[in-house]
Structures are given as C-alpha cells and as structure tokens.
Amino acid sequence: MLFLKTVIFLQILCGFCFIGLHSKIQHDYNFVVKEAQYTRLCSTKSILTVNGKFPGPVISAHQGDTVYVNVYNKGQHNITIHWHGVKQPRNPWTDGPEYITQCPIRPGEKFRQKIIFSTEEGTLWWHAHSDWSRATAHGAIIIYPKENRAYPFPKPHAEVPIIFGEWWKQDVRKVFTEFLTTGGGPNNSDALTINGQPGDLFSCSKSETFKFNVDQGKTYLLRIVNAAMNLILFFSVSKHNVTVVGADGFYTKPLTTDYIVISPGQTIDALLYANQEPNHYYMAARAYSSGTAVPFDNTTTTAILQYNGNYTPISSPPLPYLPYYNDTQAAFNFFGSLRGLPNKYPKTVPLNVTTHIETTISVNTLPCPEGHSCAGPNGTRFAASINNISFVAPSIDILEAYHYHIKRVYSKGFPTFPPFLFNFTAEYLPLELQIPKQGTKVIVLNYGSVVELVFQGTNLVGGIDHPMHIHGFNFYVVGFGYGNFDKEKDPMKYNLIDPPLKNTVVVPKNGWAAIRFRATNPGVWLMHCHLERHLSWGMETVFIVKNGKGSNETLLPPPPDMPRC
Structure with missing residues (x-):
C-alpha cells in the first residue's frame, strides 16, 4: 500500500x-x-x-x-x-x-x-x-532530488520557471468549437508568451514583460516548459549559452548550446551562467514550423535578463540568434544531441523486444456531411489518424469500461502495423489514401512486454513534425531519421547505449522515430500527438496494459469520488 x-x-x-x-x-x-x-x-x-x-x-x-x-x-x-x-x-x-x-x-x-x-x-x-x-x-x-541527495551538476544559485504559451484575443473555447464545426483549421494565436506575457515587441503589454535579475558570476537553473497549443519553439538568450542538464523529468548529459528546441508537452532543465557584462539581455522564443502552407503564429515573444549592479542599461537590447522558422536541420541537430545519463539511471535500454509496433501518423480528410459546407481541403473536413484510424472519444471513460467490464465502449484489435503500405513520404499520394476509418480501438499489452514502437510520419494532406506523447510511461528514444523507416537497415543505427529518457518525442516531417519501453505499468494509458489540433482531429489511441502476477503488478482500486459520466 x-x-x-x-x-x-x-x-x-x-x-x-x-x-x-x-x-x-x-x-x-x-x-x-x-x-x-x-x-x-x-x-x-x-x-x-x-x-x-x-x-x-x-x-x-x-x-x-x-x-x-x-x-x-x-x-x-x-x-x-x-x-x-x-x-x-x-x-x-x-x-x-x-x-x-x-x-x-x-x-x-x-x-x-x-x-x-x-x-x-x-x-x-x-x-x-x-x-x-x-x-x-x-x-x-x-x-x-530525495532529501540529502544532490543534483548531478553544480547547485544553482536560484531557479526560475520559464513557461511558453499561446494567447488568443478571441475566447479559446470559441476557437475550438469553430474549427471543429467548420472542419477547417483553427485560428492562429495572436501572440506567444513567456510566463503569461507576450513581451516588449507588443507595445500594449510591454510594461508587464517578464524580467528576472541575476548576479554576475552566478548560475541559474531555467525550468522550461512548452505549454503552447500547436507550436514547437526555438528559444535562446542573447549573448549567453545555456547548458541542458535535463529533459522530460530526467537528467541528461550536459549539452552546452546557443539555442534549444522544445515541443508542446516537453520540458527542459538548463543552466544559465551569468558571465556577461552587466546589462539587459533578451531571451526570446519563436516557432519552428515545417509544414508547407500550414499557417502558424510567427510572432516572437521576449523576456528580459537583467544583471544587478550600477550601470546604464542599453535602450534596445538585441534579439538573440534563433534559427529560421523551418530549419529542420537545426531542430533535429538539437534533438539528436541529447543523451541520457546512465550513471544516474543505471537501468539499461531493453534489448530483447517482444512486441513490435509500427504506426503511421497522418493528417487526413473526411467527406463533408451532406447539406453542410466544410472548410477543409477541397470542401472536406480535416482529420488525423494513427495507422489510418481516427480516434472517436466514447461517452464513458475507457478505464471504467475496462475495469468494470462494460461492453461496447471500445474495441480491441488496433493494428500494430500500417494497414496500407505505400511510399509514405512521396510528394504526391492518391487522394483515396487520405480518408481514415473512425473508431475507438485500443492496443492491449501483456504485463512486462518489451515494446519497440516506430512512429512513421506521412505526407498525406501534408507532412509536418509530430510531438508524440505517451501517458504512464517514459521511453528511450533509440533512433530517428528522414524518409521511410527501413526495418532492416535503420535499427543498425540505433543508440542503445545512452539514449535520452523522454515522455514526448518529436517525429520529423516525413520521417520516423523509434522508442522502447517496458510495459510494467498496468492500466489504461493515452498516446497522442501534442499538437492540440491533431489531437482534436483524432491522432490518438490507447494502451491497455494487463495486470501482472504479483500484488505490486496490478491496478490499484478506483478512488471513491471518481467523477460521474
């Protein structure tokens, strides 16, 4: 207990x-x-x-x-x-x-x-x-860390959360209902934010720009969260490098860099050394967006790093270097440089895979209902899918249905291999491939299974990067690449020595990513794209991990105050 x-x-x-x-x-x-x-x-x-x-x-x-x-x-x-x-x-x-x-x-x-x-x-x-x-x-x-245990890096002088978000002038609930009703894409946000503020580039909010003070020669831990709805972000601090020491709730080998990339759902711990001349310096974030003709919020949000001391600050601090908005190479140079910390987490990467799952992740279209006018491509409705199934949410939660054996809430048999084989990343693909099936299908795993899951991006409707998140598990990101996954050649290049432990992995535009984990957490766990529009369109599915044999390998009982359906 x-x-x-x-x-x-x-x-x-x-x-x-x-x-x-x-x-x-x-x-x-x-x-x-x-x-x-x-x-x-x-x-x-x-x-x-x-x-x-x-x-x-x-x-x-x-x-x-x-x-x-x-x-x-x-x-x-x-x-x-x-x-x-x-x-x-x-x-x-x-x-x-x-x-x-x-x-x-x-x-x-x-x-x-x-x-x-x-x-x-x-x-x-x-x-x-x-x-x-x-x-x-x-x-x-x-x-x-646990009481009386230290960080695996020098103790910082202080630490500060840096939370990225998106701000709509319009009621965001209206944004949500409008794009689902019309079948088109959602309105772009009007600004990005750092700790709730758009920054100095927006005159209406300039006076409330987030600022934090530092002492020259001291070290600060930035606890960075991307809470944006639909944007992967580049982030940098003018004239300062940062040293990444953690990601997604696990420490990493130190990585010193002049910019980071962070997707919705991801977190990064980074040390900032206050080693510049006392002055004011901008920290800034803007979108990384690789989709062709995909609209996005292209604004830049700023905050100010202020050194303590007696000096006259510069009136217009320069913005830091940030890669161009569609610089895929810069984005994945960063992602590919992250390494795990085996000395801190001695468990090895699982080698004996018992369950292989390959999935296609796609943006799709559905026919417009008769008598309606839809705002998707060629009068269709946007959808999204995993292995050609666009998820339909039930009216009773799946965990309750599983635990109490309630029928007809979900179905088993989610395909663990793409149902259609084609050149997933070809420039031109037949229109009939764009239409997915709709359903509430789940993947059932035996307790203790060692799972290798390959996410394959496709160019249906249009390719773009997908941050895929799994609830209930951390996983090793053992590889990624561009084009179609080759099950014979690509595993030969896996990193099975020091891959990072993550809960969200970014799959490259028209590329693939491979992860591994042990299914030792019984219960019902969601897997989905953390671009909110794709989740809303159905890019999700559910893992049901069955109980093991031991008393500590079984699902806990429900709390007494579970919300009613």
Missing part, C-alpha cells in the same frame, strides 16, 4: 519569482478552477485559470513523494487535470485525460487526485486535458 508521504507546497506570491531550494510543507494542494479577467494585447477577456493564476501554481515535491490535489471546478464547463510525465504507477485513475481515464469534473463538483511520483526528477508540468482548456490552465511541476 502506498502511504501519503509529504506534500511540498510552493506559494507563488509575485507571479514568477525565483524559486528557492527549500519549500513549505503542506498536506494537500487545492486547485480552484475558475474564470478570471486577464488583459493582454490591449484586450481584456475572461479565461479559465487555476487559483486565479495564469500560468497556474507550481507543484513542488521530492522524488518518490505522493501528493494529493483537491480539484474544485468553479468554472462554467467540464474540466480534467493531467500530470504530464508523471508515470502514476498502477494509478491511471487520476491521470486525467477526459473520457480515457475519467469522466470530466462537472461545474460545482470536485475530485481529489492522487499524484504518485516515482523515478521522475527535474521539471514536468500539469495541464487541463479537456477540449482546449489547457491553453490557460497549466503550470510547472518541480521534482527535487
């Missing part, structure tokens, strides 16, 4: 101040979901917040802690909360994705969610997992 250990509480009193390395102890967190008025880009609107904050409060814990969060829905719509990157051993009940592991928390109701931290250490994040609510309902999770 898992006992409540301690809950570490960090009260954010000044927005995003520096975070000290000691925290106040509290038994529970209270998350109050409610509407609040916020002003950005000369417009004021009501947005969904947690505890009235945008971004929301930070959850802080030590490795191995168990935390409880009381979620009170005082908003106007249904809500769920997901703890992104937290494996939740044997406990999918409070993982959070709507109609996958729970029904939503209705307005006026509450749900006590248990968060079981195990091997994670570093930075993760939490976010709403219903409709597009996560656009404003999200925040950082910080997992410190």
Whole structure:
C-alpha cells in the first residue's frame, strides 16, 4: 500500500519569482478552477485559470513523494487535470485525460487526485486535458532530488520557471468549437508568451514583460516548459549559452548550446551562467514550423535578463540568434544531441523486444456531411489518424469500461502495423489514401512486454513534425531519421547505449522515430500527438496494459469520488 508521504507546497506570491531550494510543507494542494479577467494585447477577456493564476501554481515535491490535489471546478464547463510525465504507477485513475481515464469534473463538483511520483526528477508540468482548456490552465511541476541527495551538476544559485504559451484575443473555447464545426483549421494565436506575457515587441503589454535579475558570476537553473497549443519553439538568450542538464523529468548529459528546441508537452532543465557584462539581455522564443502552407503564429515573444549592479542599461537590447522558422536541420541537430545519463539511471535500454509496433501518423480528410459546407481541403473536413484510424472519444471513460467490464465502449484489435503500405513520404499520394476509418480501438499489452514502437510520419494532406506523447510511461528514444523507416537497415543505427529518457518525442516531417519501453505499468494509458489540433482531429489511441502476477503488478482500486459520466 502506498502511504501519503509529504506534500511540498510552493506559494507563488509575485507571479514568477525565483524559486528557492527549500519549500513549505503542506498536506494537500487545492486547485480552484475558475474564470478570471486577464488583459493582454490591449484586450481584456475572461479565461479559465487555476487559483486565479495564469500560468497556474507550481507543484513542488521530492522524488518518490505522493501528493494529493483537491480539484474544485468553479468554472462554467467540464474540466480534467493531467500530470504530464508523471508515470502514476498502477494509478491511471487520476491521470486525467477526459473520457480515457475519467469522466470530466462537472461545474460545482470536485475530485481529489492522487499524484504518485516515482523515478521522475527535474521539471514536468500539469495541464487541463479537456477540449482546449489547457491553453490557460497549466503550470510547472518541480521534482527535487530525495532529501540529502544532490543534483548531478553544480547547485544553482536560484531557479526560475520559464513557461511558453499561446494567447488568443478571441475566447479559446470559441476557437475550438469553430474549427471543429467548420472542419477547417483553427485560428492562429495572436501572440506567444513567456510566463503569461507576450513581451516588449507588443507595445500594449510591454510594461508587464517578464524580467528576472541575476548576479554576475552566478548560475541559474531555467525550468522550461512548452505549454503552447500547436507550436514547437526555438528559444535562446542573447549573448549567453545555456547548458541542458535535463529533459522530460530526467537528467541528461550536459549539452552546452546557443539555442534549444522544445515541443508542446516537453520540458527542459538548463543552466544559465551569468558571465556577461552587466546589462539587459533578451531571451526570446519563436516557432519552428515545417509544414508547407500550414499557417502558424510567427510572432516572437521576449523576456528580459537583467544583471544587478550600477550601470546604464542599453535602450534596445538585441534579439538573440534563433534559427529560421523551418530549419529542420537545426531542430533535429538539437534533438539528436541529447543523451541520457546512465550513471544516474543505471537501468539499461531493453534489448530483447517482444512486441513490435509500427504506426503511421497522418493528417487526413473526411467527406463533408451532406447539406453542410466544410472548410477543409477541397470542401472536406480535416482529420488525423494513427495507422489510418481516427480516434472517436466514447461517452464513458475507457478505464471504467475496462475495469468494470462494460461492453461496447471500445474495441480491441488496433493494428500494430500500417494497414496500407505505400511510399509514405512521396510528394504526391492518391487522394483515396487520405480518408481514415473512425473508431475507438485500443492496443492491449501483456504485463512486462518489451515494446519497440516506430512512429512513421506521412505526407498525406501534408507532412509536418509530430510531438508524440505517451501517458504512464517514459521511453528511450533509440533512433530517428528522414524518409521511410527501413526495418532492416535503420535499427543498425540505433543508440542503445545512452539514449535520452523522454515522455514526448518529436517525429520529423516525413520521417520516423523509434522508442522502447517496458510495459510494467498496468492500466489504461493515452498516446497522442501534442499538437492540440491533431489531437482534436483524432491522432490518438490507447494502451491497455494487463495486470501482472504479483500484488505490486496490478491496478490499484478506483478512488471513491471518481467523477460521474
């Protein structure tokens, strides 16, 4: 039985101040979901917040802690909360994705969610997992080493969350309903944000640009989260390199670089050395977007790094170097440079694969319903799929249906190999290949299976990079490449020595990525693209991992206050 250990509480009193390395102890967190008025880009609107904050409060814990969060829905719509990157051993009940592991928390109701931290250490994040609510309902999770254990790098002087987001002048719920209704693509956001602020390049919000002060000669830990809805981002700090020391809640071999790339869902821990002359320096982020004729928010968001001391700051700090928006080589040079830290995580990469899964991930189209006008290509509706199945969410959550043997909620038999074989990345592909099947099919895994999963991007409708996220597991990214995966040649180039442990992997445009993991977490776990428009169109499926034989290899019982369907 898992006992409540301690809950570490960090009260954010000044927005995003520096975070000290000691925290106040509290038994529970209270998350109050409610509407609040916020002003950005000369417009004021009501947005969904947690505890009235945008971004929301930070959850802080030590490795191995168990935390409880009381979620009170005082908003106007249904809500769920997901703890992104937290494996939740044997406990999918409070993982959070709507109609996958729970029904939503209705307005006026509450749900006590248990968060079981195990091997994670570093930075993760939490976010709403219903409709597009996560656009404003999200925040950082910080997992410190166990008591009396040190970081595997020099202790920083201080640390600060850097959370990227997207801001729409329009109500984001309206953006969501409009593009699903019309069948077209969603409206682009009007600005990117750093810690809720667009930055100096937007005069209406310039006075509230996020700033943080540093002392020359000291080191600072940036805990970076990409909470943007649909954009992979380049990020850099003017005249400063950063040293990446962690990603997705696990430490990495130190990587010193002048820019980073981070997709929605991913987190990065990076050390910044304040080794320049005292002045003001911009930190900036903008999109990496490889899709041909795919519209995106091409704005740049900024924050300011301010050195302490007596000096006259430059009136117009220069922007840092950022690669061009479609520089795929720069993006994957960064991703390919990340390495795991075997001395910190001695478990080896699994070599004896028992379950091979190959999937195509595609943007698709569906015929427009008779009597309707649709805004997709050639009058169709946009869709998305994995192995040619566009996921349809049920009205009862799959975990409940699995646990209580409720029939006709989902079906087994999700294909573990592409049902159609063709040149996936060809420039021109037959139109009939664009139309997927629709269904609620799942992949069933035996407990202890060693899984190799290959994601193959396709050029159906149009190729683009896909950040693929799996709930309930971390996985080794053993390889990636461009073009069609060659099952004979490409595995020969896998990194089986020190690949990074991740929970979200970016599949290159018209390319592939291969991951491995052990299926030792029984329950129901969602897999999906973390570009929110692709998730909304159906690029998702579900793993059901069966119980093992031991008492610690079986699904925990449901909590008594599970939300009602």
